[in-house]
Amino acid sequence: MIRKLLIANRGEIACRVIKTARRLGIATVAVYSDADVNALHVKMADESIHVGPAPSKNSYLQGDRIIEAAKKLNVDAIHPGYGFLSENAAFANACAKNNVIFIGPPASSIEAMGSKSAAKTIMEKAGVPLVPGYHGDDQARDTLKAAADKMGYPVLLKAAAGGGGKGMRQVWSEDEFDEALAAAKREAMASFGDDIMLVEKYLTQPRHVEIQVFCDSKGDGVYLFERDCSVQRRHQKVIEEAPAPGMTEALRSTMGEAAIKAAQAIDYVGAGTVEFLLDADGSFYFMEMNTRLQVEHPVTELITGEDLVEWQIRIAEGNPLPKEQSTLSIRGHAFEARIYAEDPDNDFLPATGTLSLLQPPQEDTHVRVDTGVVEGDEVSVYYDPMIAKLVVWSENRDIALERLLKALREYHIDGVTTNIEFLYNVAANKAFRDAELVTTFIEKHQDSLF
Numbered sequence: 001m002i003r004k005l006l007i008a009n010r011g012e013i014a015c016r017v018i019k020t021a022r023r024l025g026i027a028t029v030a031v032y033s034d035a036d037v038n039a040l041h042v043k044m045a046d047e048s049i050h051v052g053p054a055p056s057k058n059s060y061l062q063g064d065r066i067i068e069a070a071k072k073l074n075v076d077a078i079h080p081g082y083g084f085l086s087e088n089a090a091f092a093n094a095c096a097k098n099n100v101i102f103i104g105p106p107a108s109s110i111e112a113m114g115s116k117s118a119a120k121t122i123m124e125k126a127g128v129p130l131v132p133g134y135h136g137d138d139q140a141r142d143t144l145k146a147a148a149d150k151m152g153y154p155v156l157l158k159a160a161a162g163g164g165g166k167g168m169r170q171v172w173s174e175d176e177f178d179e180a181l182a183a184a185k186r187e188a189m190a191s192f193g194d195d196i197m198l199v200e201k202y203l204t205q206p207r208h209v210e211i212q213v214f215c216d217s218k219g220d221g222v223y224l225f226e227r228d229c230s231v232q233r234r235h236q237k238v239i240e241e242a243p244a245p246g247m248t249e250a251l252r253s254t255m256g257e258a259a260i261k262a263a264q265a266i267d268y269v270g271a272g273t274v275e276f277l278l279d280a281d282g283s284f285y286f287m288e289m290n291t292r293l294q295v296e297h298p299v300t301e302l303i304t305g306e307d308l309v310e311w312q313i314r315i316a317e318g319n320p321l322p323k324e325q326s327t328l329s330i331r332g333h334a335f336e337a338r339i340y341a342e343d344p345d346n347d348f349l350p351a352t353g354t355l356s357l358l359q360p361p362q363e364d365t366h367v368r369v370d371t372g373v374v375e376g377d378e379v380s381v382y383y384d385p386m387i388a389k390l391v392v393w394s395e396n397r398d399i400a401l402e403r404l405l406k407a408l409r410e411y412h413i414d415g416v417t418t419n420i421e422f423l424y425n426v427a428a429n430k431a432f433r434d435a436e437l438v439t440t441f442i443e444k445h446q447d448s449l450f
């Protein structure tokens with residue numbers, strides 16, 4: 001039994017985890033940096049402990065210090081949220097060594113998915129469909145180039161260690177290859193300290209459809225259906241929804257089964273997301289597996305009526321899956337819009353400042369706002385500038401979209417530049433209403449979005 005939980009994170013996700021823990025009667029411990037002394041997640045937790053100065057590498061990424069704090073306060077388990085230490089195999093291992101439950105998969109599963117090339121090798125063996133491409137160890141320029149030439153352009157160069165859309169370059173013809181390779185390697189080295197590259201066929205009009213899976217420690221798995229995250233800017237998600245429009249029952253179960261197979265191939269335990277590209281002809285290809293709770297998990301919660309953090313906690317305690325596949329079903333439609341402090345008119349540059357006015361729409365059964373800030377708080381340069389996740393639910397996609405537009409109109413923030421108007425323009429776009437979703441959506445509709 002988990003009686004006391006430390007949340008090794010900040011902001012909205014720390015607050016989100018605390019809410020479920022509180023409902024389950026589990027005591028909570030927040031960690032905080034110098035910049036977060038008065039933060040909402042600290043106020044919400046039963047106890048809190050300082051872990052270092054503002055920069056995350058000196059505080060929220062200090063695994064040893066966080067484990068020390070957990071031991072000092074007699075914590076049973078650590079929830080890592082997303083980002084920070086959530087996909088850090090060494091941290092998961094250190095938790096186990098110190099008899100603290102890490103709410104996530106075993107370190108070996110994290111490691112297996114840590115490299116996109118190693119992950120593809122495992123998935124290939126497990127029979128999960130892959131984006132055609134090269135993911136070998138031989139990294140010589142000529143080998144990579146020959147692979148690209150052979151599969152035909154356009155190709156996508158991708159950092160094996162990549163994340164957050166970094167270290168990726170499209171190559172449209174042979175003569176762009178060398179320059180793109182150099183740029184992708186440079187960015188990968190700077191961001192991840194590793195410049196191993198994959199070459200993939202670049203799909204020009206795919207959708208990003210991901211499957212939420214859960215496995216328990218006995219190895220049983222279920223899927224909590226899909227999310228469509230095609231609306232992206234520079235490979236970063238902007239608006240997500242569930243279920244994916246136009247999904248047939250047959251494709252849903254084929255993709256769901258493939259996702260479970262992917263998870264079981266790495267002896268997965270807990271919550272995970274298997275990301276696929278879905279082509280117009282219904283072919284789907286494994287991209288990667290995220291071994292943690294995703295930012296966009298609330299849309300899945302709203303259409304299934306399940307609390308994914310509760311599932312994580314139950315499974316981490318060693319319990320079997322809370323539900324069997326046949327008892328899970330989809331009800332209605334949900335959207336999530338990521339409200340950011342950023343300036344869409346200035347290349348989406350992160351914005352900072354004091355939230356002098358913070359007036360979200362009224363929360364009810366149709367509207368949920370996950371946030372980690374209150375009026376008067378500072379949006380600083382230190383952390384991800386997400387202010388909130390606006391999540392809406394309704395009986396069907398059309399009504400849910402109306403709710404989303406209404407909620408965006410009712411969201412008022414002053415003191416910091418935000419992307420609210422941009423999100424509104426995306427949601428109000430006719431092609432979005434018609435669910436013409438592709439990963440190039442924002443590029444394609446540039447002119448009507450700004």
Ligand code: ADP
Pocket residue numbers: 131156162163164165166200201202203204206208232235275277287288439
């Ligand atoms: P990261 O880990 O950096 O987020 P992913 O591999 O998850 O990288 O890819 C991020 C996004 O890039 C995808 O959602 C998709 O929009 C795009 N993408 C990735 N691979 C391909 C591909 N082979 N063809 C077309 N688009 C791709």
